Amino acid sequence: MSGTSDVPTAARADETRRLGLALAALRRRQKVTGKQLADRLPMSQSKISRIETGAVIPTPEDVEAIVRALDQDDEVVAKFRRRAETQFGLGSSTEEPVGHFQSAYQEYEQRSTVIESWQPDLVPGLLQTSGYARAVFTRFADLFEYDNMITLVDQVARRLERQRVLYEEKRFTFVIMETVLRYAIATPIEMATQIEHLQKMAARPNINLVIIPGEVDPFYPRGHGFTIFDDATALVDIATSVHRTQRPIHLAAYRRMIRKFEEQATPDTDALLREYLDRHIKLHRVSPE
Incomplete structure (x- = not known):
């Protein structure tokens, strides 16, 4: 659809926020700061913050990289990745406004x-x-x-x-x-x-x-x-x-x-x-x- 929204749609905003909160909670449980996590990744601290607050829809690759950087096993990585994939360019909905993707x-x-x-x-x-x-x-x-x-x-x-x-x-x-x-x-x-x-x-x-x-x-x-x-x-x-x-x-x-x-x-x-x-x-x- 050569039809950037960094802002999630209303239909998906709740799940995007929940995913971000889950990533933030996982990071805190591991006693890792945002800066420390950024140092482990090719990703800026500000981007990590936007993902955790639900300001952007993260790619499945970004979510997987974050979870792996937090030393989680493959089962946890796969769980988070599946959640990200439901938010990122998969499926269709007439509730999604123009430009969502x-x-x-x-x-x-x-x-x-x-x-x-x-x-x-x-x-x-x-x-x-x-x-x-x-x-x-x-x-x-x-x-x-x-x-x-x-x-x-x-x-x-x-x-x-x-x-x-x-x-x-x-x-x-x-x-x-x-x-x-x-x-x-x-x-x-x-x-x-x-x-x-x-x-x-x-x-x-x-x-x-x-x-x-x-x-x-x-x-x-x-x-x-x-x-x-x-x-x-x-x-x-x-x-x-x-x-x-x-x-x-x-x-x-x-x-x-x-x-x-x-x-x-x-x-x-x-x-x-x-x-x-x-x-x-x-x-x-x-x-x-």
Whole structure:
């Protein structure tokens, strides 16, 4: 769902707080301070505090790392991990507002150095402008019959905050269909602004923007969008949820899709972007907003 919320949804907030309190209680029973725990982990004390207070939805990996750092056996580790997995990108609920899964993506984006994404329908979240993101969230809000505009504005801001990782020492590959450029989910002027932004991002040395031309049929079925993080984890977008997998056979299949789609890409990404930039500007001129 290229549709960051660090704040748990109302439907899950209670369980997130309970999980955080349980981790804090476990730490105290072990007579370990937050600083001491942070010293045992590649994790800041402030992040541990946010997890323990329920301010963020922790990844299963973070929860497992914390519990292991507190010298717990495999049974206890597995118990805590299962609780975390129910909070993190598993299952679906119509009560979850738009943007809920941004926290899942942000955790992996921050910890990974190589990120590869396939998005057949929308501009990837990390490359979205504020206007485009607002249009996407508004469309999903309609899908979920969710009308809290304050939350929607907050989600747009958090999406932009996520994009800071693009300027870090990480490598990104974004693969999209040409139809993504044509799909006018936003107004013509917002679409033009979005494509200008894609041009700028595609020029960055750490970003590889791959576009499959409209006349080319993808070698593999388009399926759902997905993002691979360091060849270790994949998050798969579903309309109402996000599925997380770390199974080697799944990761290999997703990598194979990315490589094959790269082979099918247009040799002149900039020319294609210019074509659609001109198209949306012309549409704006004939139907001014």
